[in-house]
Amino acid sequence: MEVNRLDERYRALLAEVLHNGTDKDDRTGTGTLSRFGMSIRHRMEDGFPVLTTKKIPLKTVATELKWFLKGRTDLRYLLENNCHIWTGDAYKVYERVHHWDLEDPDYDIEEFEKQILEDNDFSRLWGNLGFIYGKQWRDWNGNDQIRDLVNNLKNSPNSRRHIVSAWNVDDLIYMKLPPCHYAFQCYVADGKLSLMWQQRSADLFLGVPFNISSYGMLLLLLCKETGYEPGELIGNFGDIHLYKNHIEQAKEQINRKPYALPKLEMLNVDLNQGEFNFVLENYNFHPAIKAPLSN
Numbered sequence: 001m002e003v004n005r006l007d008e009r010y011r012a013l014l015a016e017v018l019h020n021g022t023d024k025d026d027r028t029g030t031g032t033l034s035r036f037g038m039s040i041r042h043r044m045e046d047g048f049p050v051l052t053t054k055k056i057p058l059k060t061v062a063t064e065l066k067w068f069l070k071g072r073t074d075l076r077y078l079l080e081n082n083c084h085i086w087t088g089d090a091y092k093v094y095e096r097v098h099h100w101d102l103e104d105p106d107y108d109i110e111e112f113e114k115q116i117l118e119d120n121d122f123s124r125l126w127g128n129l130g131f132i133y134g135k136q137w138r139d140w141n142g143n144d145q146i147r148d149l150v151n152n153l154k155n156s157p158n159s160r161r162h163i164v165s166a167w168n169v170d171d172l173i174y175m176k177l178p179p180c181h182y183a184f185q186c187y188v189a190d191g192k193l194s195l196m197w198q199q200r201s202a203d204l205f206l207g208v209p210f211n212i213s214s215y216g217m218l219l220l221l222l223c224k225e226t227g228y229e230p231g232e233l234i235g236n237f238g239d240i241h242l243y244k245n246h247i248e249q250a251k252e253q254i255n256r257k258p259y260a261l262p263k264l265e266m267l268n269v270d271l272n273q274g275e276f277n278f279v280l281e282n283y284n285f286h287p288a289i290k291a292p293l294s295n
Contacts, residue, residue, distance in 0.1 A: 002046070002047070002260045002261070004046075004047070004052060004258040004259065004260055004261050005042070005043075005046065006040075006042050006046070006047075006049050006050075006051070006212075006258075006261060007051055007052055007053050007258035008258065009040050009041070009042075010040060010051060010053075010208070010209070010212075011053065011253065011254050011258075013038060013040060013204060013208070013240065014204060014205075014242070014250045014253060014254050015254055016035060016038065017033055017034070017035050017038075017204055017240060017241065017242050017250075018033065018242060018247065018250055018251070018254075020035065021033030021034050021035050021241070021242060022034050022035070024241070026241070026243075026294075028243075028294035028295060030243045030244055030245060030294045031243070031244040032241035032242060032243050032244065033241060033242045033244070033247070034239055034240070034241040034242075035239075035240050035241070036238060036239055036240070037237070037238065038236075038237050038240050039234065039235060039236045039237065040208075040212065040234070040235045040237075041232060041233070041234050041235075042212075042216075042232065042233045042234075043231075043232055044216070044219065044220075044230035044231060044232065044233060045230070046261060047260065047261025047262060047263060048213075048216060048220075048261060048262050048263060048264035048280070049212050049213060049216035049233055049261070050209075050212070050213045050216070050261070050262065050264075050283065051209045051212070051213075051285075052258045052259040052260075052261065052283075052284060052285045052286065053253050053256040053257075053258055053285075053286050054209070054253055054256070054285065054286050054287065054288055054289045055285045055286070055287060055288040056209050056210065056213055056285070058213060058264075058278075058280060058283075059082075060082075060083050060085065061210060061213045061214050061217065062217060062276070062278060063078060063081045063082075063083040064078070064083060064085065064086075064214065065214050065217055065218060066081075066274045066275065066276070067083075067134060067274070068133045068134045068137055068274070069134070069137070069138075069146065069221075069271065069273075069274030070134060070138075070273070070274035071134045071135060071137065071138030071139055071274075072134050072274075073128055073129045073130060073131070073132050073133075073134050073135050074123065074127055074128050074129075075087065075090050075113075075116050075123070075127040075128070075129065076116055076117060076123050076127055079113055079116055079117050080117065084113070085210075085293075086129060087109060087112070087113055088109070088293060088295035089129060089176045089177050089295055090112075090116075090126060090127060090128075090129060090176060091109050091112050091295075092295050093126075093176055094112060094126045112126070129175070129176040129177070130171075130174045130175040130176050131168065131171040131174040131175055132166070132175050132176065132177065132179065133166050133179060135171070136165065136166040136167075136168050136171070136179075137164060137166065140165075140168055141168075145164045145165070146164065146271065146272070147272060149162060149164055149186065149222075150222070150225050150226060150271065153186060153188060153193065153222065153226045153228070154226055154227075157188035158188065162185055162186035162187065162188075163183060163184070163185045163186075164183065164184055164185075165182065165183040166179035166181075166182050166183065167179055167182040167183060179200075180199055180200060180201045180202070180203075180207065181197050181198065181199040181211055181215075182198055182199070182200055183197070183198045184196065184197040184198065184215065184218075185197075185198075186222065187231075188228060189231070191228060191229055192228055192229045192230065192231030192232075193219065193222060193223050193226060193228035193229070193230060193231055194219075194230075194231035194232040194233070194234070195215060195218065195219040195222070195232075195233055195234070196233075196234040196235070196236065197211070197215050197234075197235055197236070198236050198238075199211065199235065199236065199237045199238060199240075200238045200239065201238065201239050201241075202237040202238070202239065202240040202241065203241065203243065203294075204240055204241060204242050204246075204250075205242055205243070205246040205249060205250055205253075205291055206246070206291055206293060208235070208237070208240070211235065212233070212235060215233060215235065216233055216264075217264075217266075217278070219233055220264065220266045221266055221269055221271050221276060222271070224266050224269040224271070224276075225269065225271045243291075243292075243294055245291065245292055245294075246291045249289045249290075249291045252289060253289060256286050259284040259285065259286075260282070260284070262280055262281055262282045262283035262284070263280070263281045263282060264278055264279070264280050264281070265278065265279045265281075266278050267279060
């Protein structure tokens with residue numbers, strides 16, 4: 001069986017933060033064990049970068065990535081495609097505004113989602129996350145960074161400026177949540193395209209596995225558009241942390257033995273429109289491990 005270095009490297013991150021992390025308070029009030037300045041590296045020829053020591057919902061990963069690439073920032077698109085990972089951020093603002101007025105919200109979080117789907121006025125008022133990833137990727141002050149990236153990769157492969165950023169300082173106040181993975185850079189060598197992303201804040205147990213597979217998909221999409229072969233995928237993390245209510249789950253995952261990585265093929269790719277399908281082969285995995293999301 002092929003050695004799965006991705007899961008091994010990820011479990012090394014878990015172990016490092018678990019055993020050597022600094023006890024820190026955080027914005028959510030949950031508390032974390034935290035380290036600063038770590039990374040993970042994966043050769044795409046070794047298989048698609050998705051963890052096997054717990055199941056990763058790749059359909060949800062793909063839905064969010066399509067949402068970014070379409071330049072959309074509305075919750076409705078995600079909910080229409082059974083993706084709920086951003087609901088908590090939108091609901092937190094809705095709840096806070098009501099509490100400012102010393103009243104309870106009209107809807108709980110499930111009813112909130114129903115209103116987003118059914119009520120256009122409610123959706124416009126409460127169901128937009130602001131000027132987050134999709135807005136910055138596709139319309140940074142009129143600049144389409146994704147379109148420009150593809151053109152530059154094709155026409156100037158040796159450039160050192162293949163960068164897409166979501167950290168628009170002027171727009172941070174208009175975002176429900178400032179970007180966690182705030183930029184990525186591409187690199188072409190020997191006919192292969194590599195991608196490295198930067199992350200200021202990394203929820204190691206829930207968020208990082210999702211980010212790894214999302215940028216793995218993006219790298220394959222860019223390869224389809226440009227004709228390059230996939231090279232390496234690299235993630236760099238600033239504050240990388242385990243929430244206190246994820247510690248037992250992390251210990252469980254560390255003790256699981258990885259399976260071989262699967263293969264993933266992109267089909268019907270239209271990167272400009274944020275559309276694609278994928279076929280996943282031989283994804284063997286351990287069961288999902290439930291853990292609460294801190295918003």
